[in-house]
Amino acid sequence: MYIRIVNLKFTSKIDADAMQALAKHEMINNLPGIMSIETIQVSELHSIGILKFENKESAEKSKEVYINNMKKNPNIRVEIFEGERLFIVEKS
Numbered sequence: 001m002y003i004r005i006v007n008l009k010f011t012s013k014i015d016a017d018a019m020q021a022l023a024k025h026e027m028i029n030n031l032p033g034i035m036s037i038e039t040i041q042v043s044e045l046h047s048i049g050i051l052k053f054e055n056k057e058s059a060e061k062s063k064e065v066y067i068n069n070m071k072k073n074p075n076i077r078v079e080i081f082e083g084e085r086l087f088i089v090e091k092s
Contacts, residue, residue, distance in 0.1 A: 001035070002056045006049040006067075007079040013044050015075045023049060027066060033058020056084070 010016040023037050031053075038050040053059040059082060070078050 001085045002053045002059045002082065003085050004049075004051045004053070004059055004080060004082040006051065007081070008047045008049065008070075009077040010045045010047075011075040015073075016045055016047065019070075019076070020047070022066075031058070031062045031065060034062065052085075 008016075008019060010019070020039065020041075023039060028034060028037050031051075033054040035052040035054060036050075037052075040048045040050075042048060051059075051062075053062070067078065067080065070076050
C-alpha cells in the first residue's frame with residue numbers, strides 16, 4: 001500500500017469547500033488504484049488529506065490528474081508527503 005498525505009491551505013472557504021466536494025464525490029471514483037480518501041479539517045482554510053493507493057504506480061499516475069493542477073492554482077498551497085506504508089496497528 002502506498003500512502004500520500006496532502007497538506008492543503010486555501011485562500012477562501014469557497015476553494016476549501018470545493019476541494020472537499022471534489023475529493024468526496026469525484027476523486028474517489030476517478031483515480032485508478034485509489035483505495036480510500038480521508039480528510040481532516042484543521043481549520044476552515046486548512047485541510048489534510050490521506051489518500052491510500054494500491055501501489056506507487058497508481059499514486060504517480062494520479063499526480064497528473066489532480067496534484068499538478070492544484071499546484072498551479074494560486075489560491076491553494078499544497079505540500080505532499082508520500083511513501084510505502086510501513087505498518088499499521090489497530091486496537092481491537
